[in-house]
Amino acid sequence: MKVLIAGLGSIGRRHLRNLLALGERDIILYRTHRSTLPDDELVAFPVETDLAAALDRKPDAVIVANPTSLHLDVAIPAADGGCHLLLEKPIVHSLERVEELKSAVRRGGGKVLVGFQFRFHPTLRKAAELLAEGAVGRVLSVRAHWGEYLPAWHPWEDYRQGYAARADLGGGVILTLCHPLDYLHWLIGEVDALWAFTASLGDLGLSVEDTAEIGLRFASGALGSLHLDYNQQPVAHRMEIVGTRGTLQWDNADGILRLYKAPALENGGLPPQAQKQSSAPQNAWRTFSPPEGFERNAMFLDEMRHFLSVVRGEAEPLCTLTDGIRALELALAAHRSAKQGELVRL
Numbered sequence: 001m002k003v004l005i006a007g008l009g010s011i012g013r014r015h016l017r018n019l020l021a022l023g024e025r026d027i028i029l030y031r032t033h034r035s036t037l038p039d040d041e042l043v044a045f046p047v048e049t050d051l052a053a054a055l056d057r058k059p060d061a062v063i064v065a066n067p068t069s070l071h072l073d074v075a076i077p078a079a080d081g082g083c084h085l086l087l088e089k090p091i092v093h094s095l096e097r098v099e100e101l102k103s104a105v106r107r108g109g110g111k112v113l114v115g116f117q118f119r120f121h122p123t124l125r126k127a128a129e130l131l132a133e134g135a136v137g138r139v140l141s142v143r144a145h146w147g148e149y150l151p152a153w154h155p156w157e158d159y160r161q162g163y164a165a166r167a168d169l170g171g172g173v174i175l176t177l178c179h180p181l182d183y184l185h186w187l188i189g190e191v192d193a194l195w196a197f198t199a200s201l202g203d204l205g206l207s208v209e210d211t212a213e214i215g216l217r218f219a220s221g222a223l224g225s226l227h228l229d230y231n232q233q234p235v236a237h238r239m240e241i242v243g244t245r246g247t248l249q250w251d252n253a254d255g256i257l258r259l260y261k262a263p264a265l266e267n268g269g270l271p272p273q274a275q276k277q278s279s280a281p282q283n284a285w286r287t288f289s290p291p292e293g294f295e296r297n298a299m300f301l302d303e304m305r306h307f308l309s310v311v312r313g314e315a316e317p318l319c320t321l322t323d324g325i326r327a328l329e330l331a332l333a334a335h336r337s338a339k340q341g342e343l344v345r346l
Contacts, residue, residue: 001311004059004083006030006051006074007066009163010154011088011115013037014297015063016045018304030054030074032066036157055081061311062086065115067163068170069093072101079104079112084311086304088115090178090331091324093170098325105321113307113317114324116182120302122290123257127241127248128187135259136243142188142216142224144180144239147232150204164230165206172208173228174198174331180226180239182319182327187241190219193345196334202231214334255290 003024005012008031019027029047048054055062055077062078063086064071071092075085079101091114092098105112118124131139151159163169164176174196185191194216198209210231216224237252246261261284290298309315333344 001061001308002026002028002057002059003061003063004028004030004054004057004078005063005065006054006078007064007070007088008035008042009037009065009067012063012065013041014300015065015086015304016041018297018301021301022305022308024308028054028057028059036154051077055083059083061307064088068175069168071170072097076101076104079108079110082108082110084110084307085112086115086307087112087321087324089182089324090170090175090328091321092328093175095325095328095332098328102321111310111317112321112324113303113310114182114319114321114327115303116179116319116323116327117299117303118179118183119186119319120299120306121252121255122294122298123250123255123288124183124187126288127250127257130248130259131187131241135246135261136241136248137245137262139188139218139220139222139241139243141222142184142239142241143226144184144224145227146177146180146237147227147229148177148235149233150206150210150230152235160205165204165208167208172335173210173230174212174214174334177228178327178331180228181330182323183239184216184224184226185323185326185330186319188218188220188222188224191216191224191330191346192219193217193343194330194333194337195343196337198335198338202229204230206230209338212334212338255294257288259286259288260284261286 003019005016008029027045029042029045030051061084064075065088068090075087079085154162159165164171194214196212196214198212200206200209201211204210211229214226239250241248249258306318310317333346337344
């Protein structure tokens with residue numbers, strides 16, 4: 001299998017290393033030589049600086065890992081040429097050329113996997129399974145919180161020059177940390193309306209928003225809230241789902257998912273112990289942990305393993321182009337709500 005990697009920043013290098021770990025060796029690099037990382041690990045691979053020349057090498061698959069605003073400059077001609085795509089998130093920074101991408105994919109016949117790696121987190125996948133089984137009853141509300149500290153994200157570069165901090169490259173906290181917009185849609189269902197407040201509140205000197213509060217109303221009637229920021233120390237990433245029959249809590253720090261299932265109601269009344277306690281006893285919680293030795297790259301490695309299966313025709317993408325477009329629509333709706341000061345219906 002021949003794979004072209006477009007963009008050799010942090011995520012492009014990760015995908016390269018994971019391809020090698022999975023035994024792939026026929027790899028071409030398309031790059032502009034603007035990466036701030038050293039080139040030592042790249043010297044063994046052929047490099048093209050012209051996209052047409054890179055695509056003339058007839059790759060089976062293209063990994064689109066350049067800055068967000070430049071994604072479709074690569075993805076559209078690659079899709080038109082019949083390549084399968086691993087398209088990093090967010091798929092782009094605006095909806096302007098999305099229809100063009102969809103048309104190119106239809107013409108070329110390739111498959112698209114969008115790089116929302118949390119779809120491959122073992123305990124988030126367990127959460128999806130539990131929700132499908134009705135483990136917490138009907139979902140009433142969900143809260144997700146993700147605070148990062150941007151200067152520590154890519155310590156080898158000036159954080160103010162990275163794509164996450166630059167509007168021209170598709171940065172800002174909503175687009176850059178849009179993973180929860182995807183996994184909340186995946187876990188809870190369609191969003192029919194949202195509101196948002198955004199601001200640059202920290203001391204980072206950014207021209208893009210570094211903080212966002214987003215309220216979500218799901219088609220099911222459930223309500224949600226999402227906090228994103230570039231300022232938090234220490235970082236935190238967690239989620240809580242409240243249902244009619246229990247609660248799910250997930251924390252990315254240790255990967256642990258906790259499930260509380262409420263005791264069955266008697267004759268439609270309160271559970272027997274409701275009058276005896278004000279909080280759930282610890283032994284009422286079930287805990288689901290990631291596999292022993294699990295670490296962050298395992299998600300990316302499983303994502304790449306899945307992508308190779310998609311390219312070979314053995315699987316359908318777990319996170320489709322339609323999913324990627326929906327996450328982008330939610331992110332852009334949040335920007336629109338914050339700018340206009342009103343609820344946005346989807």
